[in-house]
Amino acid sequence: MKGYSGRFLKVDLTSGSTGFYEPTHDHYRNFIGGAGLAARIFLENGDFEADALAPESLLIFSLGPFAGLHLSGSSRFSAAARSPLTGHWADSSCGGNFAPELRYAGFDGIIVSGAADYPSLLVIKDLSVKIESCQELWGQGIESTTSILKHRFGQSFKTLAIGPAGENLVKFACIMNDGHSAFGRTGLGAVMGSKKLKAIVLKASKKTFYVHDPENCKRLVSDLNNRARESVTLGVMRENGTASNLEGGVHLGDVPIRNFTSNFWEEMAEALTGSTLSEKYLIRRANCAFCNVACKRVVQIDDGPFALSKGPGPEYETIAAFGSLLGSMDLAATCKAGRVCNDLGLDTISCGSTIAWAIEAFEKGDLGLSDTAGLKFKWGDMRTIIENLIPLIALRKGKLGRLLAEGSVSAAKRTGGDSNSYTVHAKGLEAPMHDPRGGGHGLALTYAISHRGACHVFSPMLFMEMGACYYPEIGFDLELDPMSSDNKPEAAVVAVTLGALENSACMCQFADREITIPEWVELFNYVAGMNWDIEDMMKTGRRIFYLQRLINHRFGIGAKDDVVSRRLLAPATDGAPEGIEINFAEMKRRFYELMDLDSISGSPSLQVIMDHDLAIEKSRVMGDLF
Amino acid sequence: MEFWKDETEPIKAFLALFENAKKDPELSEGLKKVNQLIWFDYTEDGPNCSFHVDCRNGDIKAEVGKPEEQPDLTMSLSADDAHRSWSNKLNPVMAITRKKIRVKGSATGLLKLAPKLKRVASIYGNTLREMGWEGKIIA
Numbered sequence: 001m002k003g004y005s006g007r008f009l010k011v012d013l014t015s016g017s018t019g020f021y022e023p024t025h026d027h028y029r030n031f032i033g034g035a036g037l038a039a040r041i042f043l044e045n046g047d048f049e050a051d052a053l054a055p056e057s058l059l060i061f062s063l064g065p066f067a068g069l070h071l072s073g074s075s076r077f078s079a080a081a082r083s084p085l086t087g088h089w090a091d092s093s094c095g096g097n098f099a100p101e102l103r104y105a106g107f108d109g110i111i112v113s114g115a116a117d118y119p120s121l122l123v124i125k126d127l128s129v130k131i132e133s134c135q136e137l138w139g140q141g142i143e144s145t146t147s148i149l150k151h152r153f154g155q156s157f158k159t160l161a162i163g164p165a166g167e168n169l170v171k172f173a174c175i176m177n178d179g180h181s182a183f184g185r186t187g188l189g190a191v192m193g194s195k196k197l198k199a200i201v202l203k204a205s206k207k208t209f210y211v212h213d214p215e216n217c218k219r220l221v222s223d224l225n226n227r228a229r230e231s232v233t234l235g236v237m238r239e240n241g242t243a244s245n246l247e248g249g250v251h252l253g254d255v256p257i258r259n260f261t262s263n264f265w266e267e268m269a270e271a272l273t274g275s276t277l278s279e280k281y282l283i284r285r286a287n288c289a290f291c292n293v294a295c296k297r298v299v300q301i302d303d304g305p306f307a308l309s310k311g312p313g314p315e316y317e318t319i320a321a322f323g324s325l326l327g328s329m330d331l332a333a334t335c336k337a338g339r340v341c342n343d344l345g346l347d348t349i350s351c352g353s354t355i356a357w358a359i360e361a362f363e364k365g366d367l368g369l370s371d372t373a374g375l376k377f378k379w380g381d382m383r384t385i386i387e388n389l390i391p392l393i394a395l396r397k398g399k400l401g402r403l404l405a406e407g408s409v410s411a412a413k414r415t416g417g418d419s420n421s422y423t424v425h426a427k428g429l430e431a432p433m434h435d436p437r438g439g440g441h442g443l444a445l446t447y448a449i450s451h452r453g454a455c456h457v458f459s460p461m462l463f464m465e466m467g468a469c470y471y472p473e474i475g476f477d478l479e480l481d482p483m484s485s486d487n488k489p490e491a492a493v494v495a496v497t498l499g500a501l502e503n504s505a506c507m508c509q510f511a512d513r514e515i516t517i518p519e520w521v522e523l524f525n526y527v528a529g530m531n532w533d534i535e536d537m538m539k540t541g542r543r544i545f546y547l548q549r550l551i552n553h554r555f556g557i558g559a560k561d562d563v564v565s566r567r568l569l570a571p572a573t574d575g576a577p578e579g580i581e582i583n584f585a586e587m588k589r590r591f592y593e594l595m596d597l598d599s600i601s602g603s604p605s606l607q608v609i610m611d612h613d614l615a616i617e618k619s620r621v622m623g624d625l626f
Numbered sequence: 627m628e629f630w631k632d633e634t635e636p637i638k639a640f641l642a643l644f645e646n647a648k649k650d651p652e653l654s655e656g657l658k659k660v661n662q663l664i665w666f667d668y669t670e671d672g673p674n675c676s677f678h679v680d681c682r683n684g685d686i687k688a689e690v691g692k693p694e695e696q697p698d699l700t701m702s703l704s705a706d707d708a709h710r711s712w713s714n715k716l717n718p719v720m721a722i723t724r725k726k727i728r729v730k731g732s733a734t735g736l737l738k739l740a741p742k743l744k745r746v747a748s749i750y751g752n753t754l755r756e757m758g759w760e761g762k763i764i765a
Contacts, residue, residue, distance in 0.1 A: 232722060232729040239734045251741035269741070275734060467720025479720060 001028050002212040003065040003528035005108045008041070009129060011122060013195050014055055014114030018129045021045075021111055028065075029530065030613065033108065035091040036504030036544035038062040038080035039551055041111065042089070043620050048554050052084035052187075053169060053194035055115035061102075061160075064506030065528045068103035068209045071221045072228040073511025075099050075289040077109075078503060083452070084194075085171040085187035085350070085407050086428035088555040089548060090452040092174075092188055093503060095288035096181030098158045104204035116196040119167075123153070124202045137198045138167060141343040143311075145199060146179040153201050160200040163345025165394040166193035170405040172350035172430075173394075176342060180296065180312040181288065184347040186429060186452055187407075212529030220522055227514045228292045233468065237295045237510055238285060240274030242316040247273040252482065253438020253575040255320055258327045258379055259356035260424050260431070260567050263438050264575030271329040272319050281335060283310050293511050299335050305383060306336035314338035314348075320433035321352025326359065327379025337386050344394035350407055353430035355389055357408040357423055366419040373398050426564045427557065429453025436568055437577040440465030440482035444569065445492050445587045446499075448562045451548040457509055459499030464491050471498075473517040473534055483576070485583035489590035496595075497541035504544055542595075543612040546604040549597070550614070550621045559602035562588060629709045629762050633672025636705040637690055639762075640666065640677055643712060643746070643753045644688035650749060656742045657681045660735035662698035668705040675705055699731035713764045714747035 008021040023041060031040040038060040050056035059081045066074035077099035083090035102109070106127050116131070119138040123130045137145050142163045149159050158178060165173035166189030173189030174182045183189070211217045228234050236244045247270055249255045253263035270276060281301055287294035297313030314322075314334050322337035323329060341348045361367040362377035369376070375388055392401040403411050409428045412420040424431045426447040431454040436444035442461045450458035463469050465482040476494045478487050501520065502509060515523070521537050524530040532540070564584070571579050591597075596605045609618050630636050647653045660681050668675040678693040679686065703711070707726050710716035718740065721727040739746075754762050 232733045233719075235732060236734050236737060239732060240737075244734065245737055245740075248737060248740045275738070467717045468723050470720075470723045479717070 001025055001528060002210050004028055004033070005103060005106050005209070007107060008062075008109040008111050009107045009124065010111045011129070011131070012114040013112065013116040013120060013131065013197060016116070016131050018131070023108075028528070030540065031544055031547070032501070032504035032540060033064040034062050034078040034504040034506040035080060035093075036500060036547070038078055038091060038109070039089065039544070039547050040617070042080065043547070043551065043617055045111065050082070052082040052087065052191060055195070056113070057082055057191060057194070059112040059188065059191045059195065060109060062109040063099050063103055063107075064504060066505055066507065066523065067099040069211075069217070069221055069527065070225070070290040072225050072290065072292045073508035074506070075291065076506040076508055077102070078506055079175060079183045079188045081188055081191045082555070083186040083188070083429075084169070084190045086453050088427065088451070088557050089551045090186035090188070090429075091503065092183040092185045092452075093457060093506065094175070094177055094181050094183040095508060096177035097289040098160055098177045098202065099506065100289050101158045101202050101204050103209050104207050105202060106204075110200070112192075112195060112197060115194060119196050119198045121198055122200040124200065126203075126205055134198050139164060142176045142179050142345055143343050146176075149199060149201050154203070157201045157203045159202075161345075162189045162192045162198060163343060163394065165345040166190055167198070168394065168396045168405070169193055170346065170394060170396065171407045171410070172347040172354070173345050174347045176345060179342065180286065182342070182347070184349060185455060187347070187350075189345050211527045213526040216522070217526040220519065220526060224515060224519065225292055228511055231514050233513065234293045234510065237293055240278050241297050241313075242295050242510070243272065243274035243277060243314075243319050245274070246316060246319065249439070250324075251576065253572060253577040254434050255324050255438075256431075256433055256435045257324045259325065259360045259422060260435055262574055263435060263572040263577055265324060265329070268324050268329040272323045272331055272334065274316075276331060277313065277319070280331065281313065286312075288508070291508070291511060293508075295510060301332050301335060304332055306330070306332040306386070308332070308335055308339060311339060312342060317433050318348040318352075321348050322382070322385070325352050325356050325433065326382070326385060328382050330380075330382055333382035333386065337382065337390065340386055340390050344390065346390065346394055349432050350430040351390065351393065353424060354393070354404050354408040354411065355385055357411065357419075358389075358404060360422050361415060361419050364418070364422075366415050366417040371403070371415075372400050375400070422567060424565045424567050425454055426450065427453035427561055429455060431564070431568065432456040434462055436564070436582060437572045437580065438483070438575060440480070441485045441582045441587065442480070442488035442491055442495070444564050444582050444584055445488055445591060446495055447568070448564045448584070448588065449492070449496065449591065451552050454564065457499075458503070459492070459495035460502065460509055461492065461495040463509070463513060464495055468513055471517050474538060483580050485587050488587050489594055492587075492591050493594050496545045497538055500544035500548075501537065501541040539612060543614060546608060546612055546614060547617055549603060550618055553601055553603045554621045557602065559592070559597070559599055562602055627671055627704075628706045630671075630705055633668075633675035633705070636668060636671075636708060637675060637677050639754060639757065639759065640708065640712065641688050641690065642757060643750050644679060644686065646749050646753050647746065648686050650745070653742055653745055653749065654686065656739055657686050658684055659738045662732070662735040663693055663695060665692055665697040665700045666708065667692070667700055667702040668708055670702070671705040697731065699729065699733060699736065702728040702730075709762070710764065712746060712750045714743045715764050
């Protein structure tokens, strides 16, 4: 099948063996790649009984069909596994430059199973693969690991590595590509750490791969790249990064403040927004492979308590998670915190959220000085957070480090009292830095129904509610009011379908905003020869959404789990959304009705299973079709 | 046009809006931060239906027509949609996505103004009242 290599690299770290795994033609066609194909591969090869950190668990890296194209936004890929943070099925997405290199090397992904006895390094050069010992790298931060590997193998080798957090099985550890791009969410760095896999290095000799219709593909890619280059919204992103509209977000009530207790803080808005970052600390802009948007930042801070050498700068999520969420408007501190988290290998969203929970717990007396090793927590005390708390979490140091390394939900369970009431999550995954009360009521719904938990890139709902999506070809021409629950279930049906397509094609949600629905179909057809029409494509997106729900059902997730924390639904007490209620129960009821989901199990009906050609998959998950 | 008799009316209203905005300390500061030469192009409703605002170098000047210099930003839309926009009844992101507003140049400065659209709408309402055009105010 053109557009794909047709093989995954299979690595068993227990036996030290490697080989190839070839998904069937139907698996590629029905589940595309990325998150969708990873779910299907898990269904075929995974062990539902295995703990997330057991050797039997699988860690799957999976490319979309467009990786390797010189197309803006196409250089992302997925990692998937049972999440150690949430206990159920999860995937995460990463940009950077690893995905095209893996495609050029001749693979559509990597399936890692087992666990090595010693710290290991996977070295891939085209189709040649070696597992090497790397005891000397264990304990090293991401920056030095990346630097040592590049020095040893060559600058052109691409790297994927975990930091001390992954080695110490911190439940929200991330995996970093070349020290700047992250598989941030759901703790997949801990899965890699449990397998004693410190890093993967990769190089392809040739930089080519074959597509189904080269001529039309070249024309379409050129058109889309030109559009990305000329786009006003993407131009703003290029100029001031993903935090370019943070100031506007504060005025909408979208940006969380002090653990989601407030929706408005005017002075903070200008202090943390993307243009301020550009004016004060930006050295240059950076991009994922072949992307014209260049939303990544390279920053340097010359002096002050958070002075920082030239290197990767924070994206919006990090700025908010280590800024407003922690009651700070110190932009330099957000840069420093982001860099420290990256080096230790921590997801900045879950880390910031867990610390926000801890500060509130300390404030309310649920955590005392005996729990915090004498540290006093207060909002905005970024020195304590950066110098003490973040390293202590990554190293699981002391009682406090061990508590917070489990994530906020688990920490609240262990702490007891009323501390669960101020965790902010869905299905155990801490919420990203978009508050549904101001950012859009539909976000509350999509956080809740997301298989991986509260995640803003599970679907494009955030963009749909802000007005950045217009898809008349599939009937989505709704003018949504973010602060109303009206029409959100209908929008969510489109959102989860497009989200499944985006996360399986592994396209960037910023760059692909400029691609129309017919062009999406053309891309699939020209690259992979899918021969789809619009309905074929949309059905495939829905099929992937349903498959992910089936897998989660087997992990014990049901309709009762499709919820968000109470705090996200309590009417805001200030800012633009003050006093407005989210009609969550009705949105969920209607969405279930529209998607034909069972109100108890949350699983798709038999009719849906048959309509979406998922009978084999359902039988595999449930043991039988009925 | 739904709201205007001829192409001169919207320009009169919008220039008056900017005169009043200059007197508002918060908006005036906000406009200065935009620091761009912007051409508001409504020429789809008539060849003279446009104005420009120069808010570079700490000053704010609004004048009829296209600027002599190359604008940093051009916003092309209908005079009716401009009226909706200044009345805060048109989601600018949605309007750009649906091509009701065509933007050329850097929109970064405009993002600084977006949070102040409610305030602009309030001043615009007062401006229309002063001009005896209460009937044009969108409820």
